[in-house]
Amino acid sequence: xxxxxxxxPVRHLSPTTIAAAGWVIPGAGYWLLGDRVRAVVVGFAIIxxxxxxxxxxxxxxxEVPGYGTHGLRINAILLxxxxxxxxVIERDGEEYTGEDAVWVMRAHPLDEIRNxxxxxxxxxxxxxxxxxxxxxxxxxxxxxxxxxxxGAKSHARVNEIGVLYTAVAGMLNLLVMIDAAHRAARExx
Amino acid sequence: MMALLAxxxxxxxxxxxxxxxxxxxxxxxxxxxxxxxYKSIKCDSMREVPRxxxxxxxxxxxxxxxxxxxxGLLVKGVEAWRG
Numbered sequence: 001x002x003x004x005x006x007x008x009p010v011r012h013l014s015p016t017t018i019a020a021a022g023w024v025i026p027g028a029g030y031w032l033l034g035d036r037v038r039a040v041v042v043g044f045a046i047i048x049x050x051x052x053x054x055x056x057x058x059x060x061x062x063e064v065p066g067y068g069t070h071g072l073r074i075n076a077i078l079l080x081x082x083x084x085x086x087x088v089i090e091r092d093g094e095e096y097t098g099e100d101a102v103w104v105m106r107a108h109p110l111d112e113i114r115n116x117x118x119x120x121x122x123x124x125x126x127x128x129x130x131x132x133x134x135x136x137x138x139x140x141x142x143x144x145x146x147x148x149x150x151g152a153k154s155h156a157r158v159n160e161i162g163v164l165y166t167a168v169a170g171m172l173n174l175l176v177m178i179d180a181a182h183r184a185a186r187e188x189x
Numbered sequence: 190m191m192a193l194l195a196x197x198x199x200x201x202x203x204x205x206x207x208x209x210x211x212x213x214x215x216x217x218x219x220x221x222x223x224x225x226x227y228k229s230i231k232c233d234s235m236r237e238v239p240r241x242x243x244x245x246x247x248x249x250x251x252x253x254x255x256x257x258x259x260x261g262l263l264v265k266g267v268e269a270w271r272g
Contacts, residue, residue, distance in 0.1 A: 154202035
């Protein structure tokens with residue numbers, strides 16, 4: 001039986017630091033609290049779920065706010081209304097470029113994130129999801145002009161299951177981050 | 190088989206996962222992962238987790254089967270009622 005005195009000393013970190021560590025690497029919050037088995041089990045389960053979602057639906061199940069279906073920035077542009085020349089209307093799209101065009105994440109970021117709500121859950125998996133989102137944008141680009149993109153976009157059930165896996169992985173990591181932070185707050189300093 | 194050989198992981202969706210005989214199976218890894226994480230949070234000792242996670246996985250699957258059965262019967266009932 002292992003002697004408790006042989007265990008590595010546990011540093012007392014703030015709940016915020018524990019939660020942040022849990023976002024960077026799923027399960028790292030428990031690891032810093034000295035609960036290494038829990039950290040490995042939870043971290044493996046979350047990363048497995050996220051990677052399985054990408055395998056099922058392809059990396060393009062991640063819809064990245066600010067980027068369109070061809071991996072280009074979505075820009076907002078103000079156009080004058082033909083029927084009413086005094087008013088202007090806004091249009092968003094990858095095709096709008098030029099000096100007047102503003103990246104939609106600068107023009108109205110909350111509306112753009114609201115258009116892709118699953119991205120909120122997916123980003124909770126941490127830098128892994130950000131790297132995968134970068135891969136999603138890269139896979140959406142067309143190597144040849146007007147040709148097919150590098151990565152295929154999944155549809156129907158395959159897409160739904162891929163999105164579900166990646167979003168549930170993010171939500172579970174949020175749950176784990178909250179629990180690890182709560183345990184850190186309970187520990188005596 | 191050829192579709193599986195031609196599959197490029199991550200760049201293309203899993204071939205055949207859309208098939209009715211395949212996609213319901215994909216609930217299994219999801220249930221297991223959710224159960225393991227949930228029970229890892231709830232249990233004080235990690236020794237209890239494997240048994241409790243297996244138990245809750247079974248309950249989730251039974252619940253899903255029950256919900257599917259109930260909804261299937263509801264649809265059949267509505268179809269019969271509407272003629």
